[in-house]
Amino acid sequence: MSASKSVKTIVSEGVWTNNQSLVALLGLCPLLATTTSATNGLGMGLATTAVLTCSNGTVSLVRHLVRPEVRIPVYVLVIASFVTIVELVMQAFFYEMYLVLGLFISLIVVNCIIIGRAESFASKNRVDLALLDGLAVGLGSTLVLTTLGGLRELVAQGTIFYQAELLLGEAGKALTLNFGNDYQGALIAILPPGAFIGLGLLIALKNLIDRHARRRAPARAAKAPVEAQAHPA
């Protein structure tokens, strides 16, 4: 087995450079369907992160016991168990949120991100790294879900984190931003086309940030040699 990745690489790849929602474009179904508000996106993202971290850890623990021929059914069983746990926990403590997200909680079982990480990372790495990878990838996805949800919510109804108390309790109300009650939003943003357009814009934004970062990186590296000063980029 090849050398394990460093902690720093795992975190930066999971959250940004190999962000499963923006780069790998995995798990699009919940991404497009549940991000009608920042609260929904955050709830969905946290539920996915919980399942992903636990399943990554478990898959890593049993990786030497499972024969390759039956690994996929085993992964699915592991994931399904954790999804059931998360679903019951949400039913008990975040009942309204559970009603809002509805079927999509159960559908975390078939989220490609989770089985993808189990297959490509957890089954080949130590438990601590697998847990960290699950957490990083989950947070990266949560970031996208929340941003897209906030964006769509803002365009459609002029609010951000509307009904945050469903997820965060009474303290969540402080998070809700409301930009004027007579705002006439574009309804299309919370309909399916808005999800696709919003996701496309987020991907474009990420590529733009990356391009700026790439342009700056060589300039910083090349400061030392004299030639670079003679021909500034």
Next chain:
Amino acid sequence: MKTIISSPHVPRVNRVDRIMLDVLLALVPGMLAMTWFFGWGLLINLVLAVTFAVVAEAAVMLARGRSPLIAIGDLSAVVTAVLFAISVPPMLPWWLTLLGMVFAIVLVKQLYGGMGYNPFNPAMAAYVFLLISYPIAMTTWLAPGMLAEHSFTFMESLRLILDGTLPAGLDWDAISSATPLDEMRGKLDLHLTIDEIRHSPLWGYVGGRGWEWIAFWFLAGGIYLLWRRTITWHIPVSMLLALAICSGIFWSLDPQTHPFPAFHLFSGAAILGAFFIATDPVTACTTRQGQLIFGAIIGITVFAIRTWGGYPDAVAFAVLLMNIAAPTIDYYTQPRVFGHGREHR
């Protein structure tokens, strides 16, 4: 700037700006008729839409590091703006026109690569975007001139569009009126027969009063385009024929619950769509056979949505649906090159 023109060197060259200028010219009679029946609103919307579209196009071209003058000079943004202004209600608030034009030019056209690369018709995409987002504003039509209780002066129209204030003593209920397609649908849903429905001053010879004349003048413009060979007959004829045949079949089965074909042809955006929107050279099919299929399916879709769908008119939806199907249709209708046999499989 010098333009390089490739051979054959014939006097008439199909340059984009000339085609677009032809299209604009052909739209003039229809627009005059619309202004006659619906007042100044169309012209105000037209000026606003063209301004917004040109500014948006120039801004994106500057951001892409290209010359904005060439992009504006080909007049395609102007045609998009004009088609949009014709499609929307005459008293649309100015900021909806702004939203629509930014959506059309920036998202639908330039993000896909600009002139010649957009898979969807920008004007229709903007129309659908607004129709879905702001259904009330996008379906509030005025009554045509001879039926209206109040005829708007230029300043009143301007104030209504820019500021949203109606002239004193009027409210929207008094000045707005259902379009002929709306009226027909609504009354048919109440189980009235066509004979009963047409006992109303709203109706003219075949379609709605006023509306049928607008359609007629767009038809005249379309025929001008055919005569100039700016467009070919394939898409408009197949689309209108398909619409006429579909509605004809249902009309002959039951003339009291299905309006006759001429009503379908001269209502809504059928004529405008057939000659000016579906024929957009960028987003339509390019093979002759493909164009016939493209137009026919638009016609069938328009009839289906008008009759059983959720919206009274469907030209924009039908055109957008077929826009995305056009590359596939083109792929399967490649003409056989002379001298080459059929492909053996």
